[in-house]
Amino acid sequence: MTAENDPVPAALARRPAAAAFPPGFLWGVATSAYQIEGAVGRDGRGASIWDTFSHTPGKVANGHNGDVAADHYDRYEQDVALMSELGVGGYRFSVAWPRIQPDGRGPADARGLDFYRRLVDSLLEKGIQPALTLYHWDLPQALEDEGGWRSRDTAFRFAEYAQLVSEALGDRVKLWGTLNEPWCAAFLGYGNGIHAPGAVDPAGSLRAAHHLLLGHGLAVPAIRAAAPDAEVGITLNFYPVAADSETTADLDAAHRIDLLQNRLFLDPVMEGSYPADVREHFERLCGTDHIETADEKIIGAPVDFLGVNYYTSYRVAGGGEPDGPSPWPGAEDVRFIDRGLPRTGIGWEIDADGLRRQLVRIHQDHPGLKMYITENGAAFDDTVEADGRIEDTDRTAYVEGHLRAVHRAIEEGADVRGYFLWSLLDNFEWAEGYGMRFGVVRVDFETQQRTPKHSALWYGGVALANALPG
Ligand code: FCB
Numbered sequence: 001m002t003a004e005n006d007p008v009p010a011a012l013a014r015r016p017a018a019a020a021f022p023p024g025f026l027w028g029v030a031t032s033a034y035q036i037e038g039a040v041g042r043d044g045r046g047a048s049i050w051d052t053f054s055h056t057p058g059k060v061a062n063g064h065n066g067d068v069a070a071d072h073y074d075r076y077e078q079d080v081a082l083m084s085e086l087g088v089g090g091y092r093f094s095v096a097w098p099r100i101q102p103d104g105r106g107p108a109d110a111r112g113l114d115f116y117r118r119l120v121d122s123l124l125e126k127g128i129q130p131a132l133t134l135y136h137w138d139l140p141q142a143l144e145d146e147g148g149w150r151s152r153d154t155a156f157r158f159a160e161y162a163q164l165v166s167e168a169l170g171d172r173v174k175l176w177g178t179l180n181e182p183w184c185a186a187f188l189g190y191g192n193g194i195h196a197p198g199a200v201d202p203a204g205s206l207r208a209a210h211h212l213l214l215g216h217g218l219a220v221p222a223i224r225a226a227a228p229d230a231e232v233g234i235t236l237n238f239y240p241v242a243a244d245s246e247t248t249a250d251l252d253a254a255h256r257i258d259l260l261q262n263r264l265f266l267d268p269v270m271e272g273s274y275p276a277d278v279r280e281h282f283e284r285l286c287g288t289d290h291i292e293t294a295d296e297k298i299i300g301a302p303v304d305f306l307g308v309n310y311y312t313s314y315r316v317a318g319g320g321e322p323d324g325p326s327p328w329p330g331a332e333d334v335r336f337i338d339r340g341l342p343r344t345g346i347g348w349e350i351d352a353d354g355l356r357r358q359l360v361r362i363h364q365d366h367p368g369l370k371m372y373i374t375e376n377g378a379a380f381d382d383t384v385e386a387d388g389r390i391e392d393t394d395r396t397a398y399v400e401g402h403l404r405a406v407h408r409a410i411e412e413g414a415d416v417r418g419y420f421l422w423s424l425l426d427n428f429e430w431a432e433g434y435g436m437r438f439g440v441v442r443v444d445f446e447t448q449q450r451t452p453k454h455s456a457l458w459y460g461g462v463a464l465a466n467a468l469p470g
Pocket of ligand 1: 032035180181184237309375422429430438
């Protein structure tokens with residue numbers, strides 16, 4: 001057929017087909033406590049490692065901190081109403097541990113629990129399903145002073161905290177996540193120190209990873225006991241890893257990054273034991289004395305779902321010059337190759353198909369595992385038009401591309417039940433401060449005014465249709 005007699009104009013023909021999602025697919029948005037709540041000194045909240053870290057000069061871009069953030073603590077009702085207007089069906093948020101136990105131990109502070117009760121009740125009133133994460137990195141400072149995640153005791157403190165929260169909210173929250181991205185908590189927090197508490201201690205970071213996993217494993221039965229109807233899972237951040245070439249050095253580099261990034265966490269959670277190569281890696285870098293006989297079985301407590309966070313993928317090569325501490329301890333020589341792909345505003349290469357590959361791999365390695373995408377989204381600089389609109393078509397395109405990848409993964413058999421877009425609101429993006437805007441709703445941090453961007457309106461339409469447009 002020639003271009004002249006083609007009844008469908010070429011540009012239209014290139015449009016991807018409409019893609020319907022399975023009935024009941026959960027369309028959500030995500031946030032975390034320290035990134036949006038503010039009100040750090042209110043209602044008995046104790047200090048967290050992120051308060052200390054962000055107030056330490058030089059740690060966060062522009063000296064930003066979460067003291068006020070998006071003022072969600074006082075504006076949660078407005079934020080829930082906004083979600084409802086947009087047509088969102090689920091909300092993933094985290095509980096600030098120091099609001100519940102200001103010093104990380106002892107009885108729960110009723111004021112802290114009440115805030116989350118009010119939040120959850122207002123979600124339920126609007127028909128929005130709450131998905132609660134217990135730990136999104138704001139460890140009580142008092143526990144860090146006793147060793148933090150490098151100390152085994154923190155795992156037991158976490159399970160106690162999980163019990164307190166699930167006793168209070170188990171009657172109204174069904175989806176429970178223990179940890180968010182233990183890779184970041186362990187290796188950015190204690191490995192290269194770009195996150196709180198800012199330790200540079202490669203061996204300690206590997207011990208922290210184990211204690212985080214142990215905390216997860218101890219928390220699962222604690223939540224189930226308090227909330228028998230709960231569905232319990234963990235959120236991990238996955239990055240598909242490819243070798244730059246077939247050389248032994250490059251293949252070995254890819255193997256180590258995959259081991260440290262993906263398998264160190266997923267395999268023990270799913271299998272109840274560390275794979276042999278992960279154990280060998282521990283042996284080489286920090287020994288295994290901190291791993292007690294029953295630990296791996298505890299870590300393998302059956303979960304109901306896996307939370308998948310996805311932002312990008314990696315291509316790596318070996319044989320580089322070690323260049324300072326790495327958040328992949330024992331892989332300091334690995335080079336991350338620039339593939340020349342377009343990047344988001346935070347500099348992460350865009351590889352939407354990587355999400356499909358990752359989901360299909362998890363499905364193949366762990367058949368039958370139920371998954372939620374618990375985070376996916378993009379930072380871009382927004383331009384506010386004269387009439388106030390924010391036409392963030394770059395963010396919309398990112399989300400659409402990744403949703404198409406999720407759809408393909410479902411067609412290939414992956415059991416994905418929902419998607420939580422990161423993030424509802426512009427917020428405190430950790431070491432980057434407020435400079436990186438991930439929200440589908442713009443926050444003016446001077447006035448705290450919320451303005452839905454184009455991406456938010458588009459996403460609401462997708463949620464309503466339960467389908468991507470053709
Ligand atoms: C993830 C975090 C989340 C947010 C996004 C951009 O690693 O879980 O809090 O910072 O990245």
